[in-house]
Amino acid sequence: MVGGGIAGLCAALAARRTGVSVRLLDNAPVAMRGGNARHARNFRVVHGEPTPYVPDSYHASEFLAELGSVTGGTADQTLAERMVSGSETLVPWLIENGVAMQPPSLGVVPYSRRTVFPLGGGKAMINALYRQAAALDIAISSNSEVRALRDVADGGWIVEMAGSAPGESVIEARAVIVCAGGPGADAAWLRAHYGKSADGLMLRGTPYADGRMLDHLIGLGGCAVGEPTVCHMVAVDARGPRFDGGIVTRITAIPCGMVVDRFGARIDAIGAGQEPTHYARWGPRIAACDDQMAYLILDADGLQRAAPQAFAPIEAETIAALAAALDFEPAKLAAAVASFNATQPTGARPLIRAPFAAYPMRAGITFVHHGVAVDERLRVRWADGRANATLYAAGMIMAANVLRRGYLAGLGITLSAVFGRLAGEEAAHHVAR
Ligand SMILES: Cc1cc2nc3c(=O)[nH]c(=O)nc-3n(C[C@H](O)[C@H](O)[C@H](O)COP(=O)(O)OP(=O)(O)OC[C@H]3O[C@@H](n4cnc5c(N)ncnc54)[C@H](O)[C@@H]3O)c2cc1C
Structure with a gap:
């Protein structure tokens, strides 16, 4: 697995549970592991009746209709259906993997029949999944940036790490799942697509999801999907950090x-x-x-x-x-x-x-509607339409297959976790075969 956010973790756990050996490589230091799920509050799930974690009901037909409405019908329908049906078993699967959920009956989360809130937020969810990964003997390497993938003649990949001399610190893998997140955290990438205005934008999430693996996959022949210049942005406090302000800097x-x-x-x-x-x-x-x-x-x-708000307002009489x-x-x-x-x-x-007050605001990018195309089994699709059974992508790096525009609250985690889990199972079955 390239990337240790929610998609990479779910892919790693799902693959490992089938019996294959799994290595998870993440470029962030341990304290920053988990990607943007560290900031997340809730995620969207289909359920036919009330459960201890989500009231009332939310049907697959409603989820698909709402997705169709925000995306203007541009989503890949097969993948959208796989995501929506996969959301139905996501809560029990995460609980099985050590994640605790917040019961709404305690009254500390807002009413939501569409979404579930992990207890302790996204950071607690990520920590639980890392604990489970270690318990299942998944080899986890932080501070480990993957720079390049080279395919080998008899199937599989040579994974090249940053900082390694030629021939050193390369890893051979029977299959690779790239879960490196969307682009956006790379100043040069932002400038290339947004021009001078890029310098005035903030990025709400991890500085480690820099889009280089996405560029690499496209460079290898992967088909691009979506638009680099279309992104989800919100108003944030201009005094917040340029990266990783999370949800608290939102105005x-x-x-x-x-x-x-x-x-x-x-x-x-x-x-x-x-x-x-x-x-x-x-x-x-x-x-x-x-x-x-x-x-x-x-x-x-x-x-x-x-x-x-996170920062005090500027006040005057x-x-x-x-x-x-x-x-x-x-x-x-x-x-x-x-x-x-x-x-x-x-x-x-x-x-x-009086008093009168002001909050200085900038636009903060949550994610970009641009990624690599995958087929219905999460295999990277090449520009000529073929798919390679040893190379998969899951999470925000392929979100644009489903989400070329628009957003629904709680979709990011659902999409990344469900597709991560599916990609892990698909890749593991291929390797086992
Ligand atoms: C502030 C904020 C709040 C959010 N709140 C919610 C919410 O409440 N509900 C919801 O559903 N969604 C929310 N989202 C969206 C959600 O967090 C993301 O959709 C989801 O976490 C994406 O997971 P991912 O694993 O695909 O990618 P990421 O979280 O981006 O993880 C990618 C990982 O890959 C690593 N990586 C990148 N390149 C390399 C490389 N070359 N080598 C090795 N590792 C690499 C990164 O360090 C990172 O750990 C929020 C996002 C933000 C920014």
């Missing part, structure tokens, strides 16, 4: 106030209203702003309604003082506030009561 209070650009001019809210996922609609709008910067402006009333603190022309911000108060978007309230 969730936009419906409580007004957004302005870096000069203090109002940005209207068309198409980005009051719905709970409004921050995902704001991501691309902020990315399109000058310097990829915008500010959320609140008054005392908005501050009171807003959920706590008057709009003029706030403008000075943000380096805006005072008249410009005053005009923006006056126009907002005169023509408020539905559900918003006027900005009138």
Whole structure:
């Protein structure tokens, strides 16, 4: 397995349970192992009746219809159906592999009939899966970057590691499953696809999913799928770290106030209203702003309604003082506030009561809708339509087969875990044969 995120772990465990020997190589240090699942809260599962971990029911037909609606019908239907049906047994399978789930009856997670919350969040889930992998004698190597794969004449691969001299530290594998995540964490890759604006973007997840393995697979002849310039972005606090800010830097209070650009001019809210996922609609709008910067402006009333954020707001007693603190022309911000108060978007309230406050915002990329094509057995598809029975891909590196655009809450973990598990089983059966 190349990559030790949720896809790589599920692939490793599923393969190992069939009896084959498994080695998992991850380029991150131990403290950062687990990829983006460290940040995840919940994942989407089909179930016909209430279970101790998810109330009511959520049918495969609903999941497929919702997926069809957000992707505009662009998903590979066979893979979408495999993912949706695989989600039905995901919870018991993860529990069998040591993951604990949060019972909603305890009342500490929001009501959701579509998603399950691992107890302790994604980090606890990842730690449990690593413990299980060690217990099953899966060889795990952190700080181990795979640089290249070379196929060998009688089937299988030579896996070349970074930093190794020619002929040294190469691993021979009967089959390889690449679970190295999507692209995005590589500044040069971002600049190549997003131009100068790339420097103003933030990446919400691991800096270790740099897309080099994806480029390598495409270089070997793998068929590309999706679009490198289409990504899921959300509004994040500009004061957060450039990488790996996770979910806590997300700005969730936009419906409580007004957004302005870096000069203090109002940005209207068309198409980005009051719905709970409004921050995902704001991501691309902020990315399109000058310097990829915008500010959320609140008054005392908005501050009171807003959920706590990771960073304290910049506060001032008057709009003029706030403008000075943000380096805006005072008249410009005053005009923006006056126009907002005169023509408020539905559900918003006027900005009138001191103190006034601001959150600086940037766009944070969650994932890119670009990857390598796979067939229905998760085998990498070559540009000429063939598939190689010894080379598989699972997780975000192939998500664009199903998710060329759009997103549904809790889909990332479900997709990566289900396809990881399936790829592990497929590859192991091939090796055993
Ligand atoms: C902030 C944030 C919050 C999220 N919240 C949720 C949520 O609540 N629910 C949900 O369903 N989804 C969520 N997601 C999405 C979800 O986390 C991902 O879809 C999922 O974790 C992807 O798993 P993966 O294993 O495919 O890839 P990744 O998590 O990207 O893992 C890839 C792994 O491969 C390693 N790697 C990369 N290149 C190499 C190489 N050359 N050699 C060796 N190793 C390599 C990386 O270090 C990493 O460990 C969230 C994502 C982010 C960023």
